[in-house]
Amino acid sequence: xxxxxxAKGLVPGPEAFAFLTRSEAATAQAAMARIFPxxxxxPGAVEAGTVYYLDRALGGAELHLQEIYRAGxxxxxxxxxxxxxxxxxxxxxxxxxxxxxxxxxxxxxxxxRAPTAPAFFNILRAHTLEGMFSDPVHGGNRNVAGWRLLGYxxxxxxxxxxxxxxxxxxxxxxxxxxxxxxxDTPETAK
Amino acid sequence: xxxxxxxxDVIVVGLGPAGATAAYAMAKAGMKVLAxxxxxxxxxxxxxxxxxxxxxxxxxxxxxxxxxxxxxxxRAEGEPTGPATYSLGKMNNGVGGTVVYSAWLRRYMPGDFAxxxxxxxxxxxxxxxxxxxxxDWPITYDDLxxxxxxxxxxxxxxxxxxxxxxxxxxxxxxxxxxxxxDYPMPPLRMAGLSDAFRQACxxxxxxxxxxxxxxxxxxxxxxxxxxYCGYNAFFGCHIDAKSTVDLTFVRKALATGNLEIRxxxxxxxxxxxxxxxASGVDYIDAEGTxxxxxxxxxxxxxxxxxxVRLLLLSKNDKSPTGLANRHGQVGKYFTPKQLPxxxxxxxxxxxxxxxxxSAQGMLIDDFLSDNFDHTGLGFIRGASLGVIQxxxxxxxxxxxxxxxxxxxxxxxxxHLVKNWNSYxxxxxxxxxxxxxxxFLDLDPVVRDTSGLGLPVxxxxxxxxxxxxxxxxxxxxxxKELLRQMGIEKIWTGPELTGVGSxxxxxxxxxxxxxxxxxxxxxxxxxxxxxxxxxxxxxxxxVPGINPTLTIQAVSWRAADRLALEWSRGRAL
Numbered sequence: 193x194x195x196x197x198x199a200k201g202l203v204p205g206p207e208a209f210a211f212l213t214r215s216e217a218a219t220a221q222a223a224m225a226r227i228f229p230x231x232x233x234x235p236g237a238v239e240a241g242t243v244y245y246l247d248r249a250l251g252g253a254e255l256h257l258q259e260i261y262r263a264g265x266x267x268x269x270x271x272x273x274x275x276x277x278x279x280x281x282x283x284x285x286x287x288x289x290x291x292x293x294x295x296x297x298x299x300x301x302x303x304x305r306a307p308t309a310p311a312f313f314n315i316l317r318a319h320t321l322e323g324m325f326s327d328p329v330h331g332g333n334r335n336v337a338g339w340r341l342l343g344y345x346x347x348x349x350x351x352x353x354x355x356x357x358x359x360x361x362x363x364x365x366x367x368x369x370x371x372x373x374x375x376d377t378p379e380t381a382k
Numbered sequence: 383x384x385x386x387x388x389x390x391d392v393i394v395v396g397l398g399p400a401g402a403t404a405a406y407a408m409a410k411a412g413m414k415v416l417a418x419x420x421x422x423x424x425x426x427x428x429x430x431x432x433x434x435x436x437x438x439x440x441x442x443x444x445x446x447x448x449x450x451x452x453x454x455x456x457r458a459e460g461e462p463t464g465p466a467t468y469s470l471g472k473m474n475n476g477v478g479g480t481v482v483y484s485a486w487l488r489r490y491m492p493g494d495f496a497x498x499x500x501x502x503x504x505x506x507x508x509x510x511x512x513x514x515x516x517x518d519w520p521i522t523y524d525d526l527x528x529x530x531x532x533x534x535x536x537x538x539x540x541x542x543x544x545x546x547x548x549x550x551x552x553x554x555x556x557x558x559x560x561x562x563x564d565y566p567m568p569p570l571r572m573a574g575l576s577d578a579f580r581q582a583c584x585x586x587x588x589x590x591x592x593x594x595x596x597x598x599x600x601x602x603x604x605x606x607x608x609x610y611c612g613y614n615a616f617f618g619c620h621i622d623a624k625s626t627v628d629l630t631f632v633r634k635a636l637a638t639g640n641l642e643i644r645x646x647x648x649x650x651x652x653x654x655x656x657x658x659x660a661s662g663v664d665y666i667d668a669e670g671t672x673x674x675x676x677x678x679x680x681x682x683x684x685x686x687x688x689x690v691r692l693l694l695l696s697k698n699d700k701s702p703t704g705l706a707n708r709h710g711q712v713g714k715y716f717t718p719k720q721l722p723x724x725x726x727x728x729x730x731x732x733x734x735x736x737x738x739x740s741a742q743g744m745l746i747d748d749f750l751s752d753n754f755d756h757t758g759l760g761f762i763r764g765a766s767l768g769v770i771q772x773x774x775x776x777x778x779x780x781x782x783x784x785x786x787x788x789x790x791x792x793x794x795x796x797h798l799v800k801n802w803n804s805y806x807x808x809x810x811x812x813x814x815x816x817x818x819x820x821f822l823d824l825d826p827v828v829r830d831t832s833g834l835g836l837p838v839x840x841x842x843x844x845x846x847x848x849x850x851x852x853x854x855x856x857x858x859x860x861k862e863l864l865r866q867m868g869i870e871k872i873w874t875g876p877e878l879t880g881v882g883s884x885x886x887x888x889x890x891x892x893x894x895x896x897x898x899x900x901x902x903x904x905x906x907x908x909x910x911x912x913x914x915x916x917x918x919x920x921x922x923x924v925p926g927i928n929p930t931l932t933i934q935a936v937s938w939r940a941a942d943r944l945a946l947e948w949s950r951g952r953a954l
Contacts, residue, residue: 227790233799253441292790317790318780325775326434342802344736344775347431350609351737356771357574358731370432373620 207244211251211258217243218281219265224320226288235337242323245332249319257315264312267304268295274302329370336367347373390416390642391948393663393677395649395692398479400916401683402627402635403533403934404941409640411945416677417641418665420447420648420684421475423628429481429618433774436482437616438884440776444474444482444618447648451830453687455881457844458819463827466841469721470616471882473685477645478628483884484615484740485596485624486928487539489530489935491751492523492559494925500752501762509762511848515715515816517922520894520903521936523559529935531562534594536634537934538602538625540567541594555591557747567599570608575733575806576744579769582866588748593768595741596625605629612772614739624739627934650834651696652680652913658700660913666834679912679944683937686716686919687839687882690822690889693900695836706907709897712890713822716843717814717924719885722853722877723807724860725782726869732803738771749856750926751813761851765812765926767860778802782875807875808860811885811926812852820844822889841881853877885929890919905940916940 221243230236272280294300295309303309323332346368355362391413435443453466496518544554569592583590608623635641646668655661662676694704745768787797825840893899896908907913916937
């Protein structure tokens with residue numbers, strides 16, 4: 193009988209964070225969930241795991257945004273506490289929408305300037321959409337939820353002329369991802 | 383890194399379209415060419431079909447050097463300076479340069495080389511916009527025609543010629559100049575959206591033609607035909623169906639045995655000797671070792687920004703404001719292309735624009751250049767209009783929204799889910815006139831993040847009345863075309879799309895007058911007679927046409943003439 197690995201519960205799984213603290217992650221996820229909600233139209237930021245995409249981005253390709261995120265999430269919680277008496281992540285959806293709307297219209301005078309509320313919204317929105325629609329290899333778009341929502345087929349190797357016509361229905365047996373294009377191809381290895 | 387066995391006859395800085403074309407011409411003529419390329423040599427297996435990492439709209443992974451020295455921008459002298467904004471403008475670094483280009487290989491119109499005299503002749507002196515710096519080119523379409531044809535054959539262009547030796551060809555562009563030969567390949571196949579656009583254009587009396595593309599429509603030159611996967615422009619092609627200079631000019635230049643390439647070698651300045659001539663270049667290699675290389679001739683063939691930067695960084699006691707800058711012309715007349723769009727939703731249809739390369743599109747030149755009468759319009763010059771393929775989900779999700787759709791929340795999501803595969807844009811490529819007040823210099827504060835800490839380029843640029851009128855005029859024509867296609871829901875994107883566009887031209891103007899230009903018609907600097915600039919930076923105007931083919935034609939012509947001078951010098 194195979195032995196259970198003793199440390200199973202301690203292995204950092206896909207739910208763990210490398211840069212964000214758990215409370216920062218909760219704040220970011222709550223905001224992302226209002227920017228691109230999970231609803232009857234289909235998967236949103238939570239199901240696609242956009243906060244895991246964000247965490248990976250901040251720990252790697254977008255290191256330069258770490259301080260901005262830290263300050264922006266802190267400011268969002270501060271204005272939430274002032275206005276509603278509790279942290280952003282446990283505010284009601286209506287309260288959260290009110291604050292995000294005020295970030296967009298730059299009507300949160302106590303948000304601070306580094307970053308400004310509209311600038312931070314733009315960064316959050318960009319990461320939400322990247323987490324929805326980038327290749328799953330980057331930590332978001334889990335189970336290709338974002339691509340399934342659109343009906344996008346991923347990086348397919350080819351399309352026929354008939355499939356390029358208006359209203360053509362394109363059928364594939366599965367969605368492709370980066371995993372279908374290993375860089376070390378047999379041809380290179382030769 | 384070891385020194386070359388023998389001093390080269392010429393050093394070429396940058397192995398993109400200009401440098402590779404010139405390197406080929408000179409190597410073929412027997413010159414020993416040493417090319418220094420700041421980026422690596424990549425092959426098709428290095429390219430990912432991954433929008434986030436590869437696309438120039440996202441992380442632009444293939445341009446590490448460019449990303450370390452992003453430009454700054456102010457609208458005018460005295461105004462605050464901030465980061466530059468980019469439409470298509472993030473460049474890649476590597477052998478081939480163009481590997482992420484959209485491969486639209488269009489020729490400039492014959493009249494584009496004489497915009498000042500043509501404008502005055504047709505509309506009078508008063509039609510020249512105030513503050514503009516409109517000049518004729520010192521070379522003509524006739525000078526370039528053989529080189530256009532030669533580049534098209536070497537690269538392998540797919541398209542329908544519109545004018546073969548003066549004979550109009552049905553389905554081609556009736557406005558184009560004569561060409562001495564047909565394209566080497568038939569056009570890419572027609573997508574449904576292109577066909578719908580073509581029908582609307584024809585119904586309105588316009589003259590649609592397929593984009594001439596540097597993409598194999600059939601197997602060609604040992605490389606396969608395009609599979610229409612949709613990862614083309616802003617990506618490297620993972621099957622080599624896109625024709626780039628690394629696969630064509632560089633390969634053929636290497637085959638002569640006269641080209642040596644040093645990759646990951648970033649040139650820092652051009653050095654000069656006691657006589658004020660170029661003596662070689664200082665550079666830093668992949669290991670971070672500083673070095674110097676001597677050469678009797680130096681060709682700068684980096685991107686527009688970097689060529690200007692290198693001349694300014696090469697200042698010395700004799701040239702305190704930068705090399706070849708005696709008359710203060712280095713950096714002047716810089717003009718990026720604007721790419722304004724008019725968007726619409728094709729009701730009740732899907733367009734499947736996520737298939738195929740962007741070059742699989744349809745264009746009209748009816749409102750380009752001086753192809754229409756401007757009398758009474760209040761502006762000169764114009765724009766091409768067209769539809770293209772290749773949409774990708776991140777770009778689509780970040781695209782310009784109709785004014786009644788918010789940027790977040792359920793209403794945004796509803797719009798995206800419903801319309802992402804039904805909307806498209808008529809893309810305009812307007813001409814940009816050059817202005818005295820639009821220029822490049824070194825930022826006095828901001829340094830690159832490469833570790834060298836050299837100043838980055840500061841862009842001083844704003845749009846003026848004439849160009850805004852072009853954009854507004856062609857937007858109205860675009861709306862009419864969209865309505866002709868049955869579209870009611872129409873909106874527009876910004877008029878200023880970025881100060882970096884990948885069609886960023888001027889800064890080192892070619893001309894006859896030494897006091898009003900930097901290089902002559904052979905692309906030799908007026909001041910330093912063994913220093914050449916091969917680049918879109920030398921262009922005296924910015925037609926509403928993709929510049930790469932003309933950059934190559936101009937560079938090939940100049941390199942041929944340089945090689946001829948070199949061989950004469952050897953014969954003496």
